[in-house]
Amino acid sequence: MKIRNATGTAAVSLTALLILGACGSGGDDGATPPGSGNSEGAESTAAESGSGDAAAIDAAITGWDPCEVLGDSFNAMVESLNAASANELLSKKTGGGVLPDHAMCSTDVTWAEDPDSRAGNADGLVDISLVPEGSEEDAATRFAELTDGYRELYEGNAAEKEIPGWDEGLLFLGDYGVGDTFIVLVRDGSYLIRIGLETGSELVAGGTGTQADFTVEEARDYLIDTALPGVQSAVTARLEEEGVITGG
Numbered sequence: 001m002k003i004r005n006a007t008g009t010a011a012v013s014l015t016a017l018l019i020l021g022a023c024g025s026g027g028d029d030g031a032t033p034p035g036s037g038n039s040e041g042a043e044s045t046a047a048e049s050g051s052g053d054a055a056a057i058d059a060a061i062t063g064w065d066p067c068e069v070l071g072d073s074f075n076a077m078v079e080s081l082n083a084a085s086a087n088e089l090l091s092k093k094t095g096g097g098v099l100p101d102h103a104m105c106s107t108d109v110t111w112a113e114d115p116d117s118r119a120g121n122a123d124g125l126v127d128i129s130l131v132p133e134g135s136e137e138d139a140a141t142r143f144a145e146l147t148d149g150y151r152e153l154y155e156g157n158a159a160e161k162e163i164p165g166w167d168e169g170l171l172f173l174g175d176y177g178v179g180d181t182f183i184v185l186v187r188d189g190s191y192l193i194r195i196g197l198e199t200g201s202e203l204v205a206g207g208t209g210t211q212a213d214f215t216v217e218e219a220r221d222y223l224i225d226t227a228l229p230g231v232q233s234a235v236t237a238r239l240e241e242e243g244v245i246t247g248g
Contacts, residue, residue: 027089051182053244056134059245061132061191061235067091067105069238070128073230074105075125075199080222082213086126094132101142102194104128111200111212120209124179124198128231131192136167142166143187146194149182163224171224173204173216180204180216184223193231195223 034212067089078086092104106127114120131146133139150172151158158174169186182197197219201211214222239245 014246039184054133054139056244057190057239058132058134060239060242061103061130062094064093064103064130065091066093066103066128066130068109069234070105070130070231072203073227073234074107074126074128077195077222078109081111081219084113085119099129101133105130106196111214112210114210120210121213122179122200124200124212125196126182126198127194127196128227129192129194129196130231130235132195133190133192135188136187137178137247139187139190139192140168144191146185146192150185163226163228166228171220173220175202175204182219182223184228186228188232188235191235193228193235195227195231197223210222 003130017233018059068091071089072088087107089105089107092102092106094101094103104127106122106125109121109126110121114122115206131139131142133142147170154172154174154176158172161171161173163169163171163184163186166188170184172183173180175181178198179200180203181199182195184193184195185195199212199219201207201210203211203214203216203219236245240247
């Protein structure tokens with residue numbers, strides 16, 4: 001399985017697969033899964049809260065301003081991965097845009113600046129989305145649709161890794177024309193969490209130009225071990241605050 005269209009080399013593909021297969025808590029080595037706090041793994045929002053109705057969760061998330069709920073998670077990610085700068089957060093509620101079922105918080109990020117030319121900056125994008133559905137079955141169907149779409153986006157040239165500790169979870173790493181890009185998608189009961197991280201860099205192949213100030217391993221581990229559980233916690237806290245679910 002190739003990782004980059006630009007090189008198409010078996011060496012790059014093998015490197016990417018080895019990188020994805022050697023996580024800490026996100027790996028397959030029996031360590032604690034992300035956000036779980038125990039060896040049983042992360043539970044769905046409804047299950048861990050004691051009660052929760054999928055339709056009510058769907059309705060709640062649909063009404064949210066995404067960046068109001070996800071802004072702290074977004075800012076923590078940009079800071080932890082050493083971004084040089086980031087534009088103002090853009091909030092898109094469900095019902096609009098190319099992906100109407102996504103409640104999305106996103107913005108352009110400059111990961112590293114070229115001292116000689118702005119054109120040489122490592123510019124990318126970060127987006128965090130919630131995709132609510134009316135039932136766990138509908139969410140599972142949407143998870144499958146989206147993962148198939150990501151494989152088409154990468155044109156088959158991406159490494160994939162399962163993310164344990166969730167109802168379903170996959171991480172993709174490849175380049176669809178904007179530098180090495182991560183997409184993580186997990187299902188938490190009746191809603192999905194999606195995080196996209198465009199690095200604007202050639203981290204896997206070891207590019208010679210301006211590169212983001214983090215490694216593939218650091219980004220992978222942050223997404224799996226910190227970003228996803230952080231988003232889940234923010235969602236759970238807001239749902240409890242609104243009385244949609246109850247603490248259990």
